Amino acid sequence: MPVNRNVLKRAAQGAAGAAALGVGYASLVERNAFTLRETTMPVLAPGSSSLRVLHISDLHMTPGQRLKQQWLRELDRLEPDLVINTGDNLSHQRAVPAVVQALDPLLARPGLFVFGSNDYFAPVPKNPLKYFKKDHKRVMGDPLPWRDLRAAFTERGWHDLTHVRHDLEVAGIRIATGGVDDPHLKRDRYDTIAGAPNPVADLRLGLTHSPEPRVLDRFAEDGYDLVLAGHTHGGQLCVPFYGALVTNCELDRSRVKGPSKWGAHTQLHVSAGIGTSPWAPYRFCCRPEATLLTLVAAPPRKHAADREASSTDIAARSETP
Template identity: 30%
Template sequence: MSAISPQTMAVLAGRMGEGVLRQRLAMESEQVSHHYRHVEDFLHPEHLPSAGRLIHRVLTAVGLRERGRSNARRIRVGRNPVRLGRLPPAFEGCTLLHLSDLHLDVGRHYVDALVATVRGLACDACVLTGDYRFGIQGSCAPAIAALARLVPVLPKPVFAVLGNHDGIALVEGLEDLGVRVLMNERTALERGSARLHIAGIDDAHYFRTHDIARARDGLAPDACAILLSHTPEPYRLAAAHGFDLMLSGHTHGGQICLPGGIPLLTDSRAPRRVARGPWHCDRMQGFTSVGCGCSIIDARFHCPPEVTVHVLHGA
């Protein structure tokens, strides 16, 4: 568990809710000790250290280890047009650069590839949907050092949420770099008198410290609002709360897939129809990034890493 000062804890409790903060800190302690209260928490792939070693040995044995590593560094730039019925006219054509599942501390060559991919991309804002470090325990310092290389080349402003790999100490590290971390709270982009609201929730996959109602509280029913969530799992709740667009990641699109991009595993309780790319639920549009990094092992097959430019249009 990352140590935080009483002053920082008081600030975070006010932002995300005291109860969910204490829950997150307790579950971070479980990750460090590997003493999980629930079987389902123990069975997450990232909590099984032998999983990465086994995959590494299999890929090495069949001669695919280096190809998988090379695939993981070939990061694509995707473009996703989105039509939002309540988008203020002032935001017609607004562009959001979306990065998810960065897992930055996996190695210098990967960070070099990601920086080269996003450098010079002209967008109106950038959103990060969690998982900044490769492991789930230990110091956040290597991930923050890699973020210090990446953040300066991202379009500004930058908004972010935490994922299931991220210790709470990353909030301070990200915000020291000028990134606005949304912990069950919201902010807005402004153009004249028009506003495009951006809300963010804490991780709903492992920590389960998301509070969509808190993030939406006080917002007018007809306001156009985007929700950032590390995982698409709470998509039905997000739609019920009237969000217009939900941006997420976590699934990696499967990362290691069969030909045709068929995932072997998405590590998500959400249905596969929302596990990658664009989707919708009732009136809410959604997009789940396949991620620009890797988890468990730095390899990809039939699922190229990507960053996405979302282009917003009115209905």
């Protein structure tokens, strides 16, 4: 049966039109449809009062992104007890003032941060098919002024957790924290913070930019209650009823964003992030977001069992020749 060329032409035009609409929606609408997610996680010591933690990640800021900057400033209205920034703040050589101004109200609150690859190096154009190959060669752009950003954060009182362990008290909650440099660039040196966190802390909190399983395993083995990460952009381009196509790391797709459990005793939260690379300014079925985590006390039996198991694991490792 001969194929009607007009039918094929109309079908091709229809497909092209649908694709154009999809690209327009992903780049002009959803990429700027900033969303606040709210999640409750039972990770604190029994008897603890709740703790409101604002988790932000992957701003990928450029100087002219006024809508994003204004939305970030308004997050201070949530009155979080603690702000966590898991990296990739920059996408431009002159973006540091824009980041600092956007986060200015939040910088007056207690905060912790680690950096990601796009704090150190500018993004560059990439073949998107490379993301489906986990061992593809990393391509970095020009160095970015991360030291200036670090100075701005620390001068306002935020703590840099890059290969640092730090104890603090926020809203009456004792928190033992530890963080690593970006595993995506293989800059992580977990041995610099290895070991059990403060055993009397109400929360043992780990930070990393990329949620690489090798790093998450170390946090879990040392007995951290909660690990926060970013990097994945929630998949960025997702398929309805299927979800993320890739995570851009070794993490499995089921954990690409939001809360999950890692191992027997550790909770994980991965932020879907707020921005995108300027070379891939699209989001589809994956809106840009920040997360307000309400941390509450874990059930007493579960909490005691988790900490006892963690202590046993640590003791066993220390006895290994």
